[in-house]
Amino acid sequence: MIPELGHYALMLAFGIALIQGTMPIVGTRTNDPLLMSMATPAALAQFAFVAIAFLALAECYVVSDFSVFNVYENSNTTMPLIYRLTSVWGNHEGSMMLWVSILAFFGALVAVFGGNLPAALKANALAVQAWIAAAFELFILATSNPFLRIANAPFEGRDLNPILQDPGLAFHPPMLYLGYVGFSITFSFAIAALLEGRIDAAWARWVRPWVLVAWMCLTLGIAGGSYWSYYELGWGGFWFWDPVENASLMPWLAGTALLHSAVVMEKREALKVWTILLAILTFSLSLMGTFLVRSGVLTSVHAFAIDPARGVFILIILVLFIGGALSLYAWRAPLLKQGGLFAPISREGALVFNNLFLVTACATVLIGTLYPLALAALTGEKISVGPPFFNLTFGPLFIALMIVMPFGPLMGWKRGDLLGAAQRLMVAAVLSALAVAAAFAISHRGPVLAPFGVGVAIFLMAGALTDIIERTMVLRLPLRAALMRAAGLPRSAWGTAFAHFGLGVTLLGIVAVTAWSSERIAEVKPGGSLDIAHYRLTFDGLFSRAGSNYQDVVGRFTVHRGDELVGVMEPSRRSFPDRDMATTEAALMTRGVSQLYISIGDPNKDGSIPVRLYFKPQVLLIWLGAGFMFFGGALSLSDRRLRIGAPRPAKARKQKAKAALQAAE
Amino acid sequence: MKYLHALALLVALFATAPSLAVEPDEMLANPVLEARARAISKELRCMVCQNESIDESQAPLAHDLRLLVRRRLVAGDSNQQVIDFLVSRYGEFILLKPPLSWNTVALWGAPPALLLVGAIMIVVVERRRKAIQRASGMPQLSAAEQARLAEILNGETTT
Numbered sequence: 001m002i003p004e005l006g007h008y009a010l011m012l013a014f015g016i017a018l019i020q021g022t023m024p025i026v027g028t029r030t031n032d033p034l035l036m037s038m039a040t041p042a043a044l045a046q047f048a049f050v051a052i053a054f055l056a057l058a059e060c061y062v063v064s065d066f067s068v069f070n071v072y073e074n075s076n077t078t079m080p081l082i083y084r085l086t087s088v089w090g091n092h093e094g095s096m097m098l099w100v101s102i103l104a105f106f107g108a109l110v111a112v113f114g115g116n117l118p119a120a121l122k123a124n125a126l127a128v129q130a131w132i133a134a135a136f137e138l139f140i141l142a143t144s145n146p147f148l149r150i151a152n153a154p155f156e157g158r159d160l161n162p163i164l165q166d167p168g169l170a171f172h173p174p175m176l177y178l179g180y181v182g183f184s185i186t187f188s189f190a191i192a193a194l195l196e197g198r199i200d201a202a203w204a205r206w207v208r209p210w211v212l213v214a215w216m217c218l219t220l221g222i223a224g225g226s227y228w229s230y231y232e233l234g235w236g237g238f239w240f241w242d243p244v245e246n247a248s249l250m251p252w253l254a255g256t257a258l259l260h261s262a263v264v265m266e267k268r269e270a271l272k273v274w275t276i277l278l279a280i281l282t283f284s285l286s287l288m289g290t291f292l293v294r295s296g297v298l299t300s301v302h303a304f305a306i307d308p309a310r311g312v313f314i315l316i317i318l319v320l321f322i323g324g325a326l327s328l329y330a331w332r333a334p335l336l337k338q339g340g341l342f343a344p345i346s347r348e349g350a351l352v353f354n355n356l357f358l359v360t361a362c363a364t365v366l367i368g369t370l371y372p373l374a375l376a377a378l379t380g381e382k383i384s385v386g387p388p389f390f391n392l393t394f395g396p397l398f399i400a401l402m403i404v405m406p407f408g409p410l411m412g413w414k415r416g417d418l419l420g421a422a423q424r425l426m427v428a429a430v431l432s433a434l435a436v437a438a439a440f441a442i443s444h445r446g447p448v449l450a451p452f453g454v455g456v457a458i459f460l461m462a463g464a465l466t467d468i469i470e471r472t473m474v475l476r477l478p479l480r481a482a483l484m485r486a487a488g489l490p491r492s493a494w495g496t497a498f499a500h501f502g503l504g505v506t507l508l509g510i511v512a513v514t515a516w517s518s519e520r521i522a523e524v525k526p527g528g529s530l531d532i533a534h535y536r537l538t539f540d541g542l543f544s545r546a547g548s549n550y551q552d553v554v555g556r557f558t559v560h561r562g563d564e565l566v567g568v569m570e571p572s573r574r575s576f577p578d579r580d581m582a583t584t585e586a587a588l589m590t591r592g593v594s595q596l597y598i599s600i601g602d603p604n605k606d607g608s609i610p611v612r613l614y615f616k617p618q619v620l621l622i623w624l625g626a627g628f629m630f631f632g633g634a635l636s637l638s639d640r641r642l643r644i645g646a647p648r649p650a651k652a653r654k655q656k657a658k659a660a661l662q663a664a665e
Numbered sequence: 666m667k668y669l670h671a672l673a674l675l676v677a678l679f680a681t682a683p684s685l686a687v688e689p690d691e692m693l694a695n696p697v698l699e700a701r702a703r704a705i706s707k708e709l710r711c712m713v714c715q716n717e718s719i720d721e722s723q724a725p726l727a728h729d730l731r732l733l734v735r736r737r738l739v740a741g742d743s744n745q746q747v748i749d750f751l752v753s754r755y756g757e758f759i760l761l762k763p764p765l766s767w768n769t770v771a772l773w774g775a776p777p778a779l780l781l782v783g784a785i786m787i788v789v790v791e792r793r794r795k796a797i798q799r800a801s802g803m804p805q806l807s808a809a810e811q812a813r814l815a816e817i818l819n820g821e822t823t824t
Contacts (some may be wrong), residue, residue: 235721242716341795356783364776371772381768384710385759386718458821523689601688610689 006056007147013049017276024123025587033498039126040111045110054101067153070146076159078549086169087160102181113571124192159578168228175221180286182214189266194332199478204266215632223626241390244368253362254282257355270473284322350408357401394516406463428462450515461505464497502628509621534613555600593620
């Protein structure tokens with residue numbers, strides 16, 4: 001009964017999406033406020049029915065209803081409740097349900113919080129949102145129905161893919177989808193603006209919070225996925241330039257560009273046409289990410305769908321939405337009026353530079369990912385485009401971007417002072433040079449370029465701090481006055497500083513781990529030990545441990561630093577009898593922001609085991625940096641001008657700060 | 666058929682897989698040769714995997730290739746000779762870094778070309794925009810207006 005209820009609710013949601021996608025647009029054409037106002041209740045009903053369908057599927061998993069084919073395929077009564085819940089989206093059908101649910105959720109948010117939007121813009125945007133929903137709901141109903149029943153229900157389900165039985169699955173896909181789907185809102189607003197043929201700075205102010213939210217979630221989603229593969233794959237790689245990873249990186253790059261160009265549009269009414277294009281491209285890349293992952297064009301752990309019918313369906317969705325949006329853009333964009341002028345050396349100029357490099361980097365990833373497919377289709381020749389290609393192309397683009405980054409926030413709008421900015425960055429530059437020298441002095445090995453990488457990272461971090469120090473005058477004013485100024489700074493300024501600082505932190509982690517990791521690969525017998533970077537690990541022996549639906553063979557290692565006992569590490573080999581598969585469960589020990597990392601292989605007959613042991617210096621900085629970026633986004637999101645839609649800070653506060661300043665003088 | 670292929674791949678990846686990438690018994694006793702072997706392995710693709718090098722991959726094929734690389738090194742091949750040998754056997758597909766050829770000119774040329782085109786476009790659009798603005802004369806003030814504006818501004822700043 002429950003699955004049928006879910007199925008029915010999904011059909012109703014599809015029906016509502018068709019109404020929501022047409023009536024409000026007719027309303028805006030005929031100027032009928034009644035039709036336009038249909039969008040809001042329709043979006044809410046849409047969310048309600050999709051939520052019912054999603055919860056129905058989740059309920060099937062919770063109670064282990066194996067008469068539902070999808071549950072039978074991907075769940076098992078012995079799995080802990082948390083994995084039974086996460087298996088809802090650990091498969092193709094369920095992940096599509098999650099996609100649509102998040103889409104409907106965002107639509108409902110626009111309906112609820114969009115009270116101050118112009119009626120026509122809101123109606124159009126929600127209608128476009130409904131087209132996307134309708135397309136994906138039809139896709140689920142026609143090719144990927146998760147509510148399909150089996151005539152004779154089996155007693156036990158097959159298991160979830162062991163690789164996916166991990167807390168990472170609870171976090172990574174939903175965050176990623178929040179990001180992907182979040183960009184659908186900006187897409188809808190962009191299409192709505194094109195339909196109306198009108199766009200202004202207020203548009204950017206409405207859209208920016210959505211871009212921010214999507215960008216924040218995508219940042220965390222990518223970082224989470226990277227950490228997941230780091231500890232799950234058994235050798236501590238954090239980024240592979242795998243097509244599926246690239247698929248999530250591309251919307252992030254385009255989204256980052258969009259975030260910055262939307263600022264220009266909001267403040268200066270410039271770059272309107274470009275911002276609209278970026279909004280379309282960002283969501284197109286999100287859609288393509290879904291296509292690349294789901295269609296089976298690329299086979300990997302992520303590719304659940306191998307049925308070609310689904311691939312063709314998604315391809316049609318892709319062509320209709322991207323092609324349609326770009327055609328509309330080509331037709332309507334010339335109608336949009338251009339805004340303010342600016343000198344090349346200015347905040348706007350810096351942001352244009354940012355956009356140029358981010359978009360080029362994004363295109364590089366796109367070309368690198370699709371080139372082998374295209375070449376094979378055209379000439380039949382097979383080539384590989386792997387990490388070395390991306391490191392050689394994407395790397396320099398990003399390094400250039402990061403060197404210029406600290407200058408941006410120090411530059412004035414309309415006309416900036418490059419020399420002044422450079423002078424203010426002197427301290428950062430000196431710090432960075434010292435860091436390069438120190439890195440050269442300390443490191444005896446590793447690539448020659450690594451110390452310079454450290455230098456760029458320090459420059460970026462110090463540069464981000466410079467902006468805050470300059471604006472709060474913390475070095476020139478008494479502390480109280482400086483704190484007052486700090487409180488008076490717009491939160492978006494803090495957000496910028498945090499996000500830029502975070503990128504520096506991430507870069508520092510990447511450089512340190514890539515250049516200065518130590519590795520030991522060896523076989524150890526019980527009682528034997530391995531030395532790595534100040535640490536000595538002694539292998540105490542193997543024991544076995546039973547989990548709910550798996551069996552572990554655990555190796556126990558005691559870790560010493562000098563004579564001091566630091567702790568115990570227990571890496572294991574985990575076998576899943578239901579699927580006849582095994583995974584490597586590495587053990588990690590955090591020391592400051594560095595980690596010891598150990599994974600073991602199957603034991604040999606003589607009692608020894610093969611061991612991979614790593615010391616990963618500063619590795620946690622990679623993800624800590626992403627955390628800073630997320631926090632920066634959150635600060636920016638809480639900025640007053642985004643909350644109430646008023647671009648000016650309160651007068652009283654300004655006067656207070658002024659008074660404090662005068663008192664200090 | 667495609668399904669079977671993917672399944673075989675999955676099985677190859679996870680089920681029968683030895684647990685580690687480079688295994689201790691594969692490694693050469695000579696640390697210099699071993700370091701060279703590792704460096705070469707990082708440039709070679711495990712052909713049944715997704716963009717994984719044979720240094721990282723757990724697939725049996727990668728294991729065989731790692732041994733092959735080491736055998737050639739022990740026999741006295743230079744790094745380039747080992748790579749050439751593998752390319753002659755498996756084609757350019759095995760190289761994670763595609764060599765520059767007619768097939769890959771577009772690939773390697775695209776990033777710098779895009780950057781250049783983007784920069785030129787920005788300059789052209791900017792020029793045209795300024796020209797249009799100047800031609801339309803809208804934001805231009807007459808000399809009298811300029812003077813009046815200066816007056817207002819001065820008036821404001823002095824009070």
